[in-house]
Amino acid sequence: MQTGKTLIVWDTFWGEVVERNWVLKLMIGMCPTLAVSTSVANCISMGAAATFALVCSSVLISALRKHIPDGVRIVLFIAIIASFVIMVEYFVHAYSLTLYEALGTFLALIVVNCILLGHAEAYAYKNSILATAVNAFGAGVGFTFALLCIGIPREILGNGTLAGFNIVWENFQPWLIFSSPTGGFLMLMFCVMIINYLAERKNKKMTSEKGPALRSSQAKQGGCHE
């Protein structure tokens, strides 16, 4: 019984991180993903900040779900999310000024990150507190994972370092394009291409006789429509 429960929790968590990754699969919450992913330190702090706000706000919304009236729920969600984001913002400001300046307005813009509102609306409003906490944590880790997918290559190629340590050979010329906004788009494009390739291969395996019927399912994703 105990192992079964653990397995379900792990499945929910892992599913959120990999299979339903909000950024890489659903293309939601890309604005901060691209803007702050110039270095690994920024990625991890942004991911941690968003995860904290996501877990706290989701748990609170889930706890209050029976008392929130349907008509004004979005406004209340935003108010709850904004309160936690203010906490995170002031914590980062007090903890490290360099980090606060590097993340800039994007720390405050977690409020309008579609992942938080989307998670509140789609999951937290309907499920129990424990399930929501696990799911929200998974979504947060998935967000951090997506940030790192883009951030690690960008820092190595654009700056020649990894998490602040010099790891390249001596006469390495940094590719400045990777630390500029262009590099963000380029790296995300490579990630999407790899995901498309894997999905394509899976489809081919599954429907070897049916042909490319499932192929178009990949192209339809994109955009958040709250």
Added chain:
Amino acid sequence: MSDFFSIFLISMLAKNPLVFLFLGLCSFIGVTKKVSEAFSMSMAVIFVTFMAQQVTFFLHIPLVSIGVEFLRLLVFIMVIAALVQTVEIVMKKFLPVLHRAFGVYLPLITTNCLVLYVALEQVFRDYSYLQATAFGLGTGSGYLIMMVIMAGLRERFELSNIPPIMKGTAMILLIACLFSLIMQGTSGIGG
């Protein structure tokens, strides 16, 4: 006055909200299937950005004077949400034609990063009234330009033969990447 134009141009071209600051990318991918749709969405965004910027500029003064600046984020996002709702109701009553054109896009704008960014950034940068107005209008115009260009290009792609792994989002990101380079080339404009 020259300040007005330089801030307008910089926030429109060199610091383009979509391809330089990555704001509102959700709509960049979601609502650029047709030029007409993209245009309506952009006009709605310009309108809401301008209104929100004006309101939050004047709202920030009493916030500072009673010393509750830490509530800035909460107040701004609430004001934007309320403003969007009000605008929608008023427009439905008095300007039904415009309401039909903006249609479903108006409520979506509440969660558009662009509006909150303009409201917060004008405070961080200590802009005067004129500068803040230029900043709001310029950012909105930059959004309009990129949305319409992207929608036009996407209408053409519908007919072309793109490799399967590049279809959809990957292609949009590649074009956005090229436009981001172009917009960086304009960084000298406006001083």
